[in-house]
Amino acid sequence: MEYNLNKAQLIALDWGTSSLRAYLLGTSGSILEERSLELGIMHVQRASEETGVGLRAAFEAAFEQACGDWKAGAPLLPILASGMIGSAQGWCEAPYLEVPFDIGSLGGHLTQVPNAYGRAIYIVPGLIRRTGLVNVMRGEETEIAGALAMRDSAAFTGRVLIGMPGTHSKWAYVSGRTVEDFETFMTGEVYAALRTHTVLGLTMKYSVGSGRMGEAFDRGVKIALSEAGSLGVLSNIFSVRTLGLIGNLDPEEQPDFLSGILIGHEIRALASLHSHFHISPKQTDDSIVLVGDSALCARYRRALELNDKDGVTTIVQAAARGLWQVATQAGLISPLTIADDMIAREPYHVK
Amino acid sequence: MEYNLNKAQLIALDWGTSSLRAYLLGTSGSILEERSLELGIMHVQRASEETGVGLRAAFEAAFEQACGDWKAGAPLLPILASGMIGSAQGWCEAPYLEVPFDIGSLGGHLTQVPNAYGRAIYIVPGLIRRTGLVNVMRGEETEIAGALAMRDSAAFTGRVLIGMPGTHSKWAYVSGRTVEDFETFMTGEVYAALRTHTVLGLTMKYSVGSGRMGEAFDRGVKIALSEAGSLGVLSNIFSVRTLGLIGNLDPEEQPDFLSGILIGHEIRALASLHSHFHISPKQTDDSIVLVGDSALCARYRRALELNDKDGVTTIVQAAARGLWQVATQAGLISPLTIADDMIAREPYHVK
Numbered sequence: 066m067e068y069n070l071n072k073a074q075l076i077a078l079d080w081g082t083s084s085l086r087a088y089l090l091g092t093s094g095s096i097l098e099e100r101s102l103e104l105g106i107m108h109v110q111r112a113s114e115e116t117g118v119g120l121r122a123a124f125e126a127a128f129e130q131a132c133g134d135w136k137a138g139a140p141l142l143p144i145l146a147s148g149m150i151g152s153a154q155g156w157c158e159a160p161y162l163e164v165p166f167d168i169g170s171l172g173g174h175l176t177q178v179p180n181a182y183g184r185a186i187y188i189v190p191g192l193i194r195r196t197g198l199v200n201v202m203r204g205e206e207t208e209i210a211g212a213l214a215m216r217d218s219a220a221f222t223g224r225v226l227i228g229m230p231g232t233h234s235k236w237a238y239v240s241g242r243t244v245e246d247f248e249t250f251m252t253g254e255v256y257a258a259l260r261t262h263t264v265l266g267l268t269m270k271y272s273v274g275s276g277r278m279g280e281a282f283d284r285g286v287k288i289a290l291s292e293a294g295s296l297g298v299l300s301n302i303f304s305v306r307t308l309g310l311i312g313n314l315d316p317e318e319q320p321d322f323l324s325g326i327l328i329g330h331e332i333r334a335l336a337s338l339h340s341h342f343h344i345s346p347k348q349t350d351d352s353i354v355l356v357g358d359s360a361l362c363a364r365y366r367r368a369l370e371l372n373d374k375d376g377v378t379t380i381v382q383a384a385a386r387g388l389w390q391v392a393t394q395a396g397l398i399s400p401l402t403i404a405d406d407m408i409a410r411e412p413y414h415v416k
Numbered sequence: 417m418e419y420n421l422n423k424a425q426l427i428a429l430d431w432g433t434s435s436l437r438a439y440l441l442g443t444s445g446s447i448l449e450e451r452s453l454e455l456g457i458m459h460v461q462r463a464s465e466e467t468g469v470g471l472r473a474a475f476e477a478a479f480e481q482a483c484g485d486w487k488a489g490a491p492l493l494p495i496l497a498s499g500m501i502g503s504a505q506g507w508c509e510a511p512y513l514e515v516p517f518d519i520g521s522l523g524g525h526l527t528q529v530p531n532a533y534g535r536a537i538y539i540v541p542g543l544i545r546r547t548g549l550v551n552v553m554r555g556e557e558t559e560i561a562g563a564l565a566m567r568d569s570a571a572f573t574g575r576v577l578i579g580m581p582g583t584h585s586k587w588a589y590v591s592g593r594t595v596e597d598f599e600t601f602m603t604g605e606v607y608a609a610l611r612t613h614t615v616l617g618l619t620m621k622y623s624v625g626s627g628r629m630g631e632a633f634d635r636g637v638k639i640a641l642s643e644a645g646s647l648g649v650l651s652n653i654f655s656v657r658t659l660g661l662i663g664n665l666d667p668e669e670q671p672d673f674l675s676g677i678l679i680g681h682e683i684r685a686l687a688s689l690h691s692h693f694h695i696s697p698k699q700t701d702d703s704i705v706l707v708g709d710s711a712l713c714a715r716y717r718r719a720l721e722l723n724d725k726d727g728v729t730t731i732v733q734a735a736a737r738g739l740w741q742v743a744t745q746a747g748l749i750s751p752l753t754i755a756d757d758m759i760a761r762e763p764y765h766v767k
Contacts, residue, residue: 195662197644198655199655199658199659199662199664200654201658201661248647248651250648250650250651251614255606255610255614255650258610258613258614262609262613263602263605263606288549292688292692293548293549293692295685295688296599296685296688297648297685298649299606300599300601302606303549303600307549307551307552307600308549310550311544311546313550330649330650331648331650331651334651337643338647340643340646341643341644341647
């Protein structure tokens, strides 16, 4: 532990709605320690309401709980956070930056958090598209910064479509280092709501293998990508019930099948992104990168394969790497370490 | 009350998942009395589980509670029910009939319910499409029978698209008296789940006018029908949050706006129904009839108008009329009354 703190360069926080991931990062952004806590801003808000403690004090308490020992052991370490922590409901609001935006300059737009410790605590801003149907992201901009740093730079010379599956999936067109535009799909949250709060959940059963991706997933994806998919999500999902009713879909398969229908529809919609963003298909090289949880990315990679998109790359732990990149851009990391980093070009270690 | 029972010809039950509507019908199917009770099969199942009373006994108790006085006062009245009461989870399963199906012959396929009263209690079967993505309906077949009887017969010479908005909306192509094919959209249930169990509900507020259809509804429909709609429901619904975030959509408007997006997507999908059902667009006359709750039908009529479909007819109380039609087909109504009906052609009275 002390050994880690001696080598530490940054406390990096990926602080979202439902969870907080805290990283102690060392030379070149290597992960010395990693902690995952159920201290998302939703939990902190609730704690503040229940105890009557002010919201700012509740965030300080959560931060103390997550990495008070790191803070105490290495008082000079800079602290950088990304995600919903920078929203109006978070610790301190970090105003959105508008796309198109050069992700390499994120470090020049950090918001400093007033805090009781007299410490340099910073928050990365999110991105916004104000035209048309407004869109926002918080946290994913940092994952994009990480993904750009982690992937072979040659592969990023053209335009890349970066998909970040999750509760609210984001798809961003990135050209060079510039995030041109992006879109959100509420796939993960809709899946949870349908499973838990509609008639579709009533016939579902869970077994040892539940959660594993199987044939039922493929079947769901294929429906979404087929001519029947043109009837839309609201119609297609009813087949979970009807196929189950006639004994053509086992209760244990139904969650996987529903996941396939929803993710399939998200993939189907990607074909419309070009025109929606006013980007000519010819301008893109159709290179797709997935960033996020590996099991969830595997579902998306499979759905993309079924839509004839092969050669998709998956990148994990992009948030920690992105926070390192942004901290470096912002001059939060000591120059010596950066020099080391530039000379050594160490591979990125993931525990 | 006794006066009503003297004139009564049929106890008609529209018995669904969440509610039970009981009608005492008189000459020509006029509604003498109407009762709406929270005794849907879902409630009866729960009562059966909680009290330990068998399911059949629980249904008999619910029936007794709903119209025991009618039954006691007029022991010879036939009883006919439609809806989820005929499902495997209902009082007695009435096997599905396959489309295409002549709705005029529903009365020849009733299922008799074994019961403790020694009474003629019958259930109308639902319809099923077994090909492709399987689809089912229970109750709507009876509403279709009612709608065909209630609308000017001349208007039904061609093919008609009948929409039945609700928790699970149904759209059926009906040619003459034949239900050719139909599709389901889980619009109502998805709306409730999104509003109550996702982040979209968090910023919604309700005021005195909530539930009224306003400009926000139109705005939602237009998004679904626009080029942005090609990104699909999973993406479009996120605009409830983002437009709210930038102060471009009031919290009080958000439920109406979400309703517009979802109903708009259902209407958008209708354009794909022809090819999905392998029906040539030329064969249809594009005549659309809406059947159901008048406030909900008004939303659908407005969404259809915004999609350049005018002249849509709305029919209410189709279930009661449909049950009367089916009972007549089945010979449950005394011949004298039918003769009266044929001669008099009384207009249908809705209280």
